[in-house]
Amino acid sequence: MTAPIRTRSGGRAARRALRSAPNFTMLSGIHNKIPTCEILSGSQVEQIDAASMDILENVGVIFRDEIALADWKRIGAKVVGERVYLDRGLVRNLIKTIPEQFTYHARDPEKNIPFGGNRALFVPMTGAPYLRDLEDVRRNPMLEDLAMFHKLSHMLPAMHSSAHHIVEPYDHAISQRHLRITYSSMKYSDKTFMGMTTSPKNAEDVIDMCRILFGAEFIKDHAVVTGNCNGNSPLVWDETMLGAMRAFSRANQPVLCSPFVLGGANTPASVAASVAQLNAEALSALAYTQVIRRGTPAIYGHYLSTVSMKSGAPMAGTPEISLMNFVIGQMARHYGVPWRSSASLGGAKTFDAQAGYESATTLSSVMHAGANYIWHAAGWNEAGMHCSVAKFIVDAEQCAMAHRMAGGVNFGDFEEALAAVPDVGPGGHYLGHQHTQDNFQSAFFMPEMFDNNAVEQWVAEGSVEITARALAQAKKLLSEYQEPKLEVSVDEALQAYIAKREREIPAADELNQSF
Numbered sequence: 192m193t194a195p196i197r198t199r200s201g202g203r204a205a206r207r208a209l210r211s212a213p214n215f216t217m218l219s220g221i222h223n224k225i226p227t228c229e230i231l232s233g234s235q236v237e238q239i240d241a242a243s244m245d246i247l248e249n250v251g252v253i254f255r256d257e258i259a260l261a262d263w264k265r266i267g268a269k270v271v272g273e274r275v276y277l278d279r280g281l282v283r284n285l286i287k288t289i290p291e292q293f294t295y296h297a298r299d300p301e302k303n304i305p306f307g308g309n310r311a312l313f314v315p316m317t318g319a320p321y322l323r324d325l326e327d328v329r330r331n332p333m334l335e336d337l338a339m340f341h342k343l344s345h346m347l348p349a350m351h352s353s354a355h356h357i358v359e360p361y362d363h364a365i366s367q368r369h370l371r372i373t374y375s376s377m378k379y380s381d382k383t384f385m386g387m388t389t390s391p392k393n394a395e396d397v398i399d400m401c402r403i404l405f406g407a408e409f410i411k412d413h414a415v416v417t418g419n420c421n422g423n424s425p426l427v428w429d430e431t432m433l434g435a436m437r438a439f440s441r442a443n444q445p446v447l448c449s450p451f452v453l454g455g456a457n458t459p460a461s462v463a464a465s466v467a468q469l470n471a472e473a474l475s476a477l478a479y480t481q482v483i484r485r486g487t488p489a490i491y492g493h494y495l496s497t498v499s500m501k502s503g504a505p506m507a508g509t510p511e512i513s514l515m516n517f518v519i520g521q522m523a524r525h526y527g528v529p530w531r532s533s534a535s536l537g538g539a540k541t542f543d544a545q546a547g548y549e550s551a552t553t554l555s556s557v558m559h560a561g562a563n564y565i566w567h568a569a570g571w572n573e574a575g576m577h578c579s580v581a582k583f584i585v586d587a588e589q590c591a592m593a594h595r596m597a598g599g600v601n602f603g604d605f606e607e608a609l610a611a612v613p614d615v616g617p618g619g620h621y622l623g624h625q626h627t628q629d630n631f632q633s634a635f636f637m638p639e640m641f642d643n644n645a646v647e648q649w650v651a652e653g654s655v656e657i658t659a660r661a662l663a664q665a666k667k668l669l670s671e672y673q674e675p676k677l678e679v680s681v682d683e684a685l686q687a688y689i690a691k692r693e694r695e696i697p698a699a700d701e702l703n704q705s706f
Contacts, residue, residue: 215345216348217302217348217350218351220304220305220306220312221312221565221597222309222597223311223597224598224599225558225596227520227521227524227561228517229517230517231517236521236522239466239518240522240525242467243468243474244471247276247279247471248277248278250426250471251271251276251277252275253273253274253426254273254275254428254433254479255273255428255430256428256429256430256434258433259428260273262479262483263277267281275475277474277478285477285481285482286474286477286481286526286528289477289481289486289489289527289528290486291308291527291528291529292310294413294414295312295383295415295417296383296414297381297382298675299381299382299675302382304383306414306563307529307563311561311597312351312563313351313534313590313594314351314354314385314564314565314566315344315353315567315568316354316570316571316575316578316583317354317357318356318359319332319571319575319578320332320359321358321576321577321578322577322580323542323572323577323579323582325665326662327579327658331359331361332358332360332578333362334362334363334371334375337372338375338378339669340357340578340583341357341376341379341380342380342668342672343587343669344357344380345380345672345675346668346672348591349593350382350568350587350590351382352382352383352384352417353376353379353382353383354384354385355376355385355387356372356387357578365699366696366697366702366703367692367693369393369396369397370688370689370692370693373400374400374689377404378677379675380675383417385419386417386418386439388418388420388432389702390431390434390702390704391431391435392703392705393702393703394434394435394438395438396692398410398438398444399688400685400688401415401442403681403684403685403688404677404681404685410443411442411443412443414444414445415444416439417446418444418445418446419446419447419449419492420432420433420448420449420492421449421494422448422449422450422451424450424453424457424458424468425458425472426468428472431702431704436448436483437483440483440487440489441483443487443488444487444488445488445490446488447492447531447564448476448477448489448492449473449492449494449531450473452469453496454498455498455500456498456503462515463518465515466519469493469515470522473492476489477489477526477528490529490530490563491526491528492530493519493530495512495532496512497511497512507537507538507550507553508538508549513556516532516557516562517556517559517560519532520532520560530562531562531563532560532562533553533565533566533571534550534565534567534568534586534590535553535568535571535582536553537550537573537574538573538574539573541579542579542582542585546572546579547585550571550582554568554590554593558593558596565590569586570582570583570586580661580662580665582661583661584661584664584665584668588638588639591636592638610626611624640660642655642657642660
């Protein structure tokens, strides 16, 4: 028999109110239960490892930094000029002390994130010199635009971090900009965040501000902020990045060691050979973090792109990028270190079908590759030249769906759900069954940004495309934003520190390297 549709006093209205009520609760850190995509055999992993070690031993890596060169000499590495030749035994001995797992500590302890192994987090894009704003206009951003993205990051459940300079605030001098960026990350969100590594002095300022926010003793043995250090492929680490790396590693804060790959331009035109070079570059930096401080957290990083041989432009969403993600994931697990990838990349100029295809392809591969630090997960477009508000919103919902997928199949209510089958019987429907009524909200993900209605209803409601829907959602979120207030004494101390450093650092359109 067909189960009768049951109604209860106020039930439908209560459910409708629950669906429409805003919920800004951050999703738990990703617990990825999907089997990782292991496309290499064990012998192929060993082959890439051997090739990378051969590069380190016989080709060497340039460290353009006197302190780093002295550090390598001190522990017995062969140094010729700026080129360091690393013995594979030395490298393996160093990287074995990198923690495979740790916890990211947020201002709100409820938003702490277990990290490493099959634990991961989503982080918005950073570094965009332009934005597409709330009216979808492409322009230079200001500090208030950065604050807007930090507010959205705080409110979007799938974003586990507020990152740092999601967009560049052009209304502040480059030499002082890092201070305002760091304060914005801390002020408008109580999630974990990233720290600027644009110069060693800037990195030191970030660490000082973290000591103010969390306490100097606390950050000695708790990860509270993430730095990123990009390599100059092929096989070069420069003074700026290495100095910033030292600031973070000495403070026992995690740093992403990220070779910057433009496949076919600064790596060989081969997936396997590109990974062999990238792997050597990442290992050299990971090893150096342990020279700086044994046991400090470090993350195997990279930025992946392939290059169009027609134009020289970087490409996103290509099959080779997915393959490299799978292979890099295997290599990171081979060494027992957590790793970073980039999720929602794209080269489209607007939030169009190209942007969606590129980002979905990359996000899917990153999830199946088992990445831990999933960066550039929201907003990225135009090869990182702009952050799109509309795409930021939709990407975050895509991340929420990926979060749900990563949780695997829920067998918790299997018997209860199965009991509905004889209740409904052949030819019936489940819409009115009590199990459906009790579980419909959690059983299947219901996207808010996708329109699944009939075309007639879509037309009747104004034929609103996804960009307009997303911008309307962003405006709604911002109207409902409630600032997670800093403690008054902490806020005053942070502002006093910024004022002091802005007096000490001359306002200039160049990075602060000296003050």
